[in-house]
Amino acid sequence: MPLGELMGNKSDRVQQVSQILKAAGLKSPVLKDIRSEIWLKLTGTLAFNPISALTHATLEELCTFPPTKELVHSMMKEAESIAKALGATIRLPLEKRIEGAARIKGHKTSMCQDIEKGRRTEIECVLGAVLELAELTSSNATNLKCVYACVKLLEFVVDRHHVSIKPLNRGAD
Template sequence: MKLTILGAGAIGGWVAARLALAGHEVSVLARHPTATALAGGITVVERGKEQVAHPDIATDAASLGPQDILIIAVKGPGLADAAQAARPLIGAETLIVPMMNGVPWWYVDGAPLISVDPTGAIAADLPIDQVIGCVVHAACRRPNPARIEVAMLDSVLVGEPSGVMSERASALGDLFREAGLAGEAVPDIRRAIWYKLWGNMTANPISALTLATADRILANGETRDFMLRCMAEAAQIGAAIGCPISESGEDRLMITATLGAFKTSMLQDVELGRPIELDALLAAPLEIAARVGVAAPNLAALHGLTRLMGDSRGLL
């Protein structure tokens, strides 16, 4: 099969390298500076083992043509541009796999989510009947464009947006698992997306506001209590849309604590002056909350504060 990864960040580079090391025909579509940096390969460090993969590196989507699988591993603010750039890669049978944080554009039935796809351009460029939902439970660092360090790998979950188990989703899960990506097809990818969001929709913005690593955030009693109030609201929204969460907030924070002094992706973006993916993490959940009539004052306050910070720093 022909596979292309659009977005060569920490997650995209890791996935590209693992698939290439497994023997697949893998291309990475990147901008010229990144393409130059990747010319000598991508080094992956995982569990003390260092390997170098050599996927094809391209800067022009038209030169690659339609793919069997297109993995889009960009952050929310870059998705519209990425979807437009991906057009030459998408044929009638291409599977489109967005590997992104937060609420995707296809998440709810009915009216589109204005917060993540205000013009409908993303939905137009990425046909929903070709999309496979994806949730990545992994933590990767990228000290330089050609080196990926895997701090934690739990699972890479895939599933149909419709909630049915399909042969193509099962095959994709197998493909990821055999490449060392802990792939698994699940029947309800929407619920899996909300579960991950439940944890990082608070930790990410709070770290961006405070410039603190996760261990310091959890050690502060007032901050921890605020996180738990936000998580309780997010759980209520999830229950209202058929994505209930059985764990308590304290249970989830115990898992976060095992990662130690790590920097969330949003904190890394703030430090590097990159746009923050606030809309998919907070604006979209609040839009959904308004639709289903769930009050979320703590999430709204967190969103407002983070948006003001991002605007002040030019990160929106």
């Protein structure tokens, strides 16, 4: 659970929070560049969560099925380009992050779970905000825009018809 101040300083408050988390048994390093760490997490979330919401697929399925793996890769690459335009540095290669997500067996993202329960998703915070940054930085976001549009339509349909999208039956094939 990395922590940091936006300006990169190691303030007393961030050091205290780090110590509390460490005392509770969590790894909580104080980082100088927390913005890049936020982008690292966000680039995965903005690809995995919406695609999972649309397909009901687990992380493993998203990352091993070639067409969605390619889409995840493209979306993460677009997000990294936006991050780079804003001065962030992503410390892990996206291939490694996709491989790591593929090892998480049976996990459905929170956005998928929201759709299955008929709730609104966090699409605006996760992807809408990044699309605004893409526009401000004149960055390509073709795949991000397409997936965003599909999730927004899915939310509209769920809201309009007051339905929940039932989880797929993952019984024996």
